[in-house]
Amino acid sequence: MDECRLQEPLFTFGVIADVQYADIDDGQNYSRTRDRYYRSSLQLLSNAQDAWREARVQPLFVLQLGDLIDGFNEPRGASERALxxxxxxxxxxxxxxxxxxxxxxxxxxxxxxxxxxxxxxxxHADSGAGAAPVRPDIYAYRFTPVPGFTFVVLDAYDVSLLGREESSEEYRSAMELIRKYNQNQDLNCPPAFEDLRQRFTRFNGGFSKEQLDWLDSVLTSADEKQERVTIASHLPVHPFSTDAVCLAWNFEELLAVIHSHKCVVCYMAGHAHDGGYHHDKDTGVHHLTLDGVIETPPYSDAFGIVSVYADRMELKGSGRVLDRLFLFS
Incomplete structure (x- = not known):
């Protein structure tokens, strides 16, 4: 282990999730079980920037795993200002x-x-054909910071009620899907099941067939080149890495694509503010759900820096984020 610590990483990158900044007083989550620190989240983001800038090996890039500003900005007319x-x-x-x-x-x-x-x-995506899905409204792409390592950003709200016009076919299809499981008047309330069907809420979404087919092609290419692939998205996709209420709607389909390839080493997500982790022994994939800044007190922190080596990745967490070792299969 001492010898490993002396090794220089091939590169490093920063990770942070769920800043949810708003210039409002502290509040609580939807179920009023946890505190949220809206205004001080911006200082915690600055703390992360300072740490990344002062790191011995500075990161090549940062993964911001979604929810940078909070929804409370919109009714106050403060969305652009907060962003x-x-x-x-x-x-x-x-x-x-x-x-x-x-x-x-x-x-x-x-x-x-x-x-x-x-x-x-x-x-910041790779150039050339196949770097992003053909449909331009799907926000997904791949990038290669150094040879042999590919990162994929996925659009977890490609299939969703959010961000789609109510008159669109995409909205109608998403409504039809969610109504199969959730009969609540308020679709932000999980359906009354004590199982994985709790994920069918308005604040979640899923991946279209077009996006899954594109991901399959990216991973096929990575297999052929013997690359290591890390996937980043907002919604977790493994039931053991988060609560059921935070899972992507069609997480099984995404896991099936991952399972059919050997190149994926890690899947990183946010959304569940208390974090989570699971190592899938069947695929060797590490599923990390990063703790959210928004529920981190102002005297603490919630970010990390990941050092990448030929055989592993090492997450050095700050504050609530725990250190993790991701060995490659």
Missing amino acids: DAALRRFETGPAPVHHVWGNHEFYNFSRSALLRSPLNSRL
Whole structure:
């Protein structure tokens, strides 16, 4: 182990999730069981930037795993102002940011607005055919920071009630799906099941066939090149890495795609603010759900820096985020 610690990583990257900044007083979550620190979350984002900038090996990039600003901004007419404040903190950082879209992005902006916004980080995608799905409204892409390692950003709200026009076929299809399991008047309330069907809520979503087919092609190429692949999205997809209420609607289909390939080493998500982790022994994939900044007290932190080696990744967490070792199969 001492010898491992002396090794220089091939590269590092930063991770952070669920900042949910709003210039409002502290509050609580939907079920009023946990405190939320809306205003101080911006300072915690600055703390992360300072740590990444001062790291011995500075990160090549940062994964921002979604929900950068909170939905409470929209009814106050503060969405643009809050987003500008959060993005200014990233401007002081040492590396480009890959933004994942979460449910709170869609509480503040339409899908078309997000595609035109600085939260669309596809300018950092690989060039050439196949770097993103053919459908331009699907926010997914791959990027290769160093040879042999590919990262994939997925759109967990491609199939969703959020961000879609109510008159659209996408909205109608999503409503038909969610109504199979959730009969509540308020679709943010989970259906009355004590099992994985609790995931069928308005604040979740899923992956279209077009996106899954594109991911399958990306992973096929990575298999052929013997690359290591890390997938980033807002919604967790393994039932043992989060509560059922936070899972993607069609997590089984996404797991089936991963299971049919050998190249995936890690799946990173946010959304569940108390975090989670599971190592899938069948596939060797590490499923990490990162703790959310929004439910982190102002005297603590919630971010990490990941060091990547030829045979493993090491997450060094700060504050609530635990250290993790992700060995490659």
